[in-house]
Amino acid sequence: MTADTPITPDRWSLESWFSAFAAPDYIAFKAELVRDVDALRNRAAKLCSDVQEIAQVIVDFEALSDRLGHLSAYLGCLSADDASNEAVKSDEAWISTLEAESAKLSASLRGALAALDDGAFEQVLLTPALTGAEHAVKRMREEGRHQMTPELEALAADLNVNGLHAWGRLYDTLTGKMVFPMTFPDGHTESVPMARRRALMSEPDRRLREAAFHAGQKPWLDHADTLAAGLNGIAGTRLNLYKRRGIPHFLDTPLFDGAMSRASLDAMLEAIHSHIELPRRALRTAARLQGTPALHYFDLEAPQIAAPEEKPLSWDEACATVDRAFSSAYPKLGQYFRGMLQQRWIEAQPRPGKRPGAFCTGTQFKHEERIYMTWHGTVHDMVTLAHEAGHAWHSNVLRPARSMAASYPMTLAETASNFGEMILLSGLMGDPALTPGMKAYLLDQEMLRAHAYLINIPMRYEFEKAFYTERGTGEVPVSRLSELMSETQRQIYGDTLLADGTDPMFWAYKMHFHITGVSFYNFPYVFGYLLSQALFARFKEEGAAFLPRYEAFLAMTGSATCEEVARKTLGADLTSPDFWAEAIRAIEPTLVEYERLS
Numbered sequence: 001m002t003a004d005t006p007i008t009p010d011r012w013s014l015e016s017w018f019s020a021f022a023a024p025d026y027i028a029f030k031a032e033l034v035r036d037v038d039a040l041r042n043r044a045a046k047l048c049s050d051v052q053e054i055a056q057v058i059v060d061f062e063a064l065s066d067r068l069g070h071l072s073a074y075l076g077c078l079s080a081d082d083a084s085n086e087a088v089k090s091d092e093a094w095i096s097t098l099e100a101e102s103a104k105l106s107a108s109l110r111g112a113l114a115a116l117d118d119g120a121f122e123q124v125l126l127t128p129a130l131t132g133a134e135h136a137v138k139r140m141r142e143e144g145r146h147q148m149t150p151e152l153e154a155l156a157a158d159l160n161v162n163g164l165h166a167w168g169r170l171y172d173t174l175t176g177k178m179v180f181p182m183t184f185p186d187g188h189t190e191s192v193p194m195a196r197r198r199a200l201m202s203e204p205d206r207r208l209r210e211a212a213f214h215a216g217q218k219p220w221l222d223h224a225d226t227l228a229a230g231l232n233g234i235a236g237t238r239l240n241l242y243k244r245r246g247i248p249h250f251l252d253t254p255l256f257d258g259a260m261s262r263a264s265l266d267a268m269l270e271a272i273h274s275h276i277e278l279p280r281r282a283l284r285t286a287a288r289l290q291g292t293p294a295l296h297y298f299d300l301e302a303p304q305i306a307a308p309e310e311k312p313l314s315w316d317e318a319c320a321t322v323d324r325a326f327s328s329a330y331p332k333l334g335q336y337f338r339g340m341l342q343q344r345w346i347e348a349q350p351r352p353g354k355r356p357g358a359f360c361t362g363t364q365f366k367h368e369e370r371i372y373m374t375w376h377g378t379v380h381d382m383v384t385l386a387h388e389a390g391h392a393w394h395s396n397v398l399r400p401a402r403s404m405a406a407s408y409p410m411t412l413a414e415t416a417s418n419f420g421e422m423i424l425l426s427g428l429m430g431d432p433a434l435t436p437g438m439k440a441y442l443l444d445q446e447m448l449r450a451h452a453y454l455i456n457i458p459m460r461y462e463f464e465k466a467f468y469t470e471r472g473t474g475e476v477p478v479s480r481l482s483e484l485m486s487e488t489q490r491q492i493y494g495d496t497l498l499a500d501g502t503d504p505m506f507w508a509y510k511m512h513f514h515i516t517g518v519s520f521y522n523f524p525y526v527f528g529y530l531l532s533q534a535l536f537a538r539f540k541e542e543g544a545a546f547l548p549r550y551e552a553f554l555a556m557t558g559s560a561t562c563e564e565v566a567r568k569t570l571g572a573d574l575t576s577p578d579f580w581a582e583a584i585r586a587i588e589p590t591l592v593e594y595e596r597l598s
Ligand SMILES: [Zn+2]
Pocket: 387, 391, 414, 417
């Protein structure tokens, strides 16, 4: 983008980050970064028990990470915005090698912290330059205590490229090329790419869903042995590494990543299981609406009530609606959102060449946020806008914090975004101009979310937990994977699924099980969903008086565990099933309204 290109309201501006891609300021920034990563890596590799030098390397690493994050976020924005830009792609590949260098640097740092005795470590924590970073430094040391020697960690990282991550790449390659012949309800047959199957199974026409499900099952069955080998390989590698690193349980690492305890996870699942009838009621209602005694797996993501046929929303209208909802419930959020629009921090223009999806990103280096999405004029897009604005506001609240106290785990990330969504939705629901058709549609959408978070994702978690337990004693064959999958679905869905309604191949179909970068990808989303339900219930009860506590909650997300954040700002005990039960029951009024519809 050059200075004389006019910017339309739905295009973002990135000029405050760099004047342009490959401009002199950009090139100089890159060169300085390479030089400084290299210099700091040498210092980190030489660290011994010198408390002052360790503290100084941590401080310098924090500043370096800000610069690296700034460039990485910039490239992420450019490549999403223009997916075919090869120069950007090549810089993205380049920065990932720099990030790998920085990862080695942080491993040295963690190792040095782990080698310190408790007294010396206290001295590090008391260093004035590290005030506010104590939580992050403690986590670094904790991680350092569960790593192998630097040589073995380096070997594992190298082997993972061709081992662990190769299984993930094989999954992507194999499934990315999958196509299946499908006969449509009108009789014509088409070759359908697997990527389209999920959309077809979300179609209102049940015959279409059924055809896509059955025809689309074949490639998974054909490749079941390969996919099972991959899944066993991924889990087996992880279990070996955990053993070598002295990590006793396969849930320890995902829990550490989520900054939460096993007690909280167990309490959350206990409450979900004891309240499973609530979301099941939504599924029974959906079955009544479609006129079947229960649902099939291919019915689960389909709306039972279509969006009313209204003219597409314009971008300006959507922004005005979000602004109204935010401003009336939470004026500071409204003001921040308007600021984002004025400063052109949101990219929403529908245009070929953009990558699909939506995200919020930001830079600690410039203290600015950006939202990326593509506007198609639907209510769903408007909800996405509110979701991403919720994320951006979270970063904004964290601005006064130092960088090491501003990065939060996935468990706490989705809380703010869901909160943003809920403000918009409750604003829409309370709007006197809301049509009955739109209201029914929104209720149905809300129930689809409840199903995803309170039934489907917990089912994935229970399956994965059982699979990892069995994998501990040997390879789990295809037949057992499918059996385990069906059994878990049967247990959690109960009678809401038809007798032949399970999907035994879901272990192969769901990409999340095959992600190699994160283990147990799913439960943090349930955690974030329920936490935001709990926060929003309190907001509804206490009104504006609650908002300072909400902000205190957000401000603390980078400097304490989930349990501490909840206890100190909400007085809530996440290890108690009662807390989660209350959050689950918050969906009941919406459920009752939904039941009335049928
Ligand atoms: Zn999100």
